[in-house]
Every structure is written in structure tokens, then in C-alpha cells.
Amino acid sequence: MNVLLKIATFLCLCELGYSWQYPRNADQTLWAFKTCQREAKDQKFLEKWKKWELPASEETYCYVKCVWKNLGSYNDADNSIKIEAIAQQLRSRGLNVPASLQKVAGPTSGSCKDVYQKTIKFFLEQKANIQHAYYGTKAASDKCLRLNLRELKFRNSVKEKRNLDASTTAVCTTSV
Numbered sequence: 001m002n003v004l005l006k007i008a009t010f011l012c013l014c015e016l017g018y019s020w021q022y023p024r025n026a027d028q029t030l031w032a033f034k035t036c037q038r039e040a041k042d043q044k045f046l047e048k049w050k051k052w053e054l055p056a057s058e059e060t061y062c063y064v065k066c067v068w069k070n071l072g073s074y075n076d077a078d079n080s081i082k083i084e085a086i087a088q089q090l091r092s093r094g095l096n097v098p099a100s101l102q103k104v105a106g107p108t109s110g111s112c113k114d115v116y117q118k119t120i121k122f123f124l125e126q127k128a129n130i131q132h133a134y135y136g137t138k139a140a141s142d143k144c145l146r147l148n149l150r151e152l153k154f155r156n157s158v159k160e161k162r163n164l165d166a167s168t169t170a171v172c173t174t175s176v
Helices: 002-019 028-039 042-051 058-070 085-090 097-102 112-125 127-133 138-147 147-160
Strands: none
Touching: 028 042, 028 058, 058 097, 058 112, 058 138, 085 097, 097 112, 112 127
């Protein structure tokens, strides 16, 4: 029994590790954005974040840090942005890695505001590329939906057979 428990634990850890590899897929990025958006205390910020607008405010500072963290692009150990993870995500979506990415390298104090200030200029300069890289545009999500239509239909048919909510299961994201 002890051996079976150890094997099951090992397999779960392997699956968890695999699920967080780079590059991130549309479901993983949707999860990251939605998780951080749930923390919004003020609806006006939530609406802005969904439009990829990041106004300077304490709430937005923590949203930005949360997103980088949940995308696997923030290193808690040294309070730094993992620029190689961002570069890999950009390359995986057919984008060039901008030289300005190097400017976000290096440690921060770890505060929400410091992470925001370290990354906001890069974000504003590369907004369209970041949106494309992390499936945050209608075009990217539509392409993902077309490529995954068979899987979506299968998931929905399984839901219908089980008499569950037959709404579309999120395989891709149209907005975050």
C-alpha cells in the first residue's frame, strides 16, 4: 500500500510539473489571467484589465505581479522576472524577442509596485506582441478555436451525454 501511495504521489507531481512547462498554452494563460482578475476589489479595474489597460494603482500593481507569477514568469526566490520564460513564449508563437526584454532582467524588491514599474514600459512597448504570445487577441483565440474545434465538440458531446451544462469548455480564450 505504501508503494502504491508513493507511485501515485510521484505521478501526480510529474503531471503537475509537465502542466507548467513552457510555452504556455491558451488554457494555461486563461487560467493565469482569470485567477488574478478574481482578486479585483474594484470592478472599474477589472474592466480595464480585460482590455489590457494597466493604470497605475495599488490594485493594478498587484494584478501585474500576480499575472507574471501565474504565467510562470516571476521568480519568488530572487524577486525577478524570468526573461527566458517570456522569450520562450514569444518564440513559440512566432515572434521575435525584443532587445528591450533585457531591461526587465534583474531583481526587484518583490513589492507589487516594483514589479509593475520594472515591467510596464516593456509591456506598453510590446503590448501587441505580448497579447499575441499569451493568446490575448481575438485573432489568436479564433485560430486556437479552429485548431481545437474537434476537441471542443467532443467535450461538449460528453457534457450533453452526462446531462451537464453544455456550454463550451474553455480550450481557448477570446478575452481574458
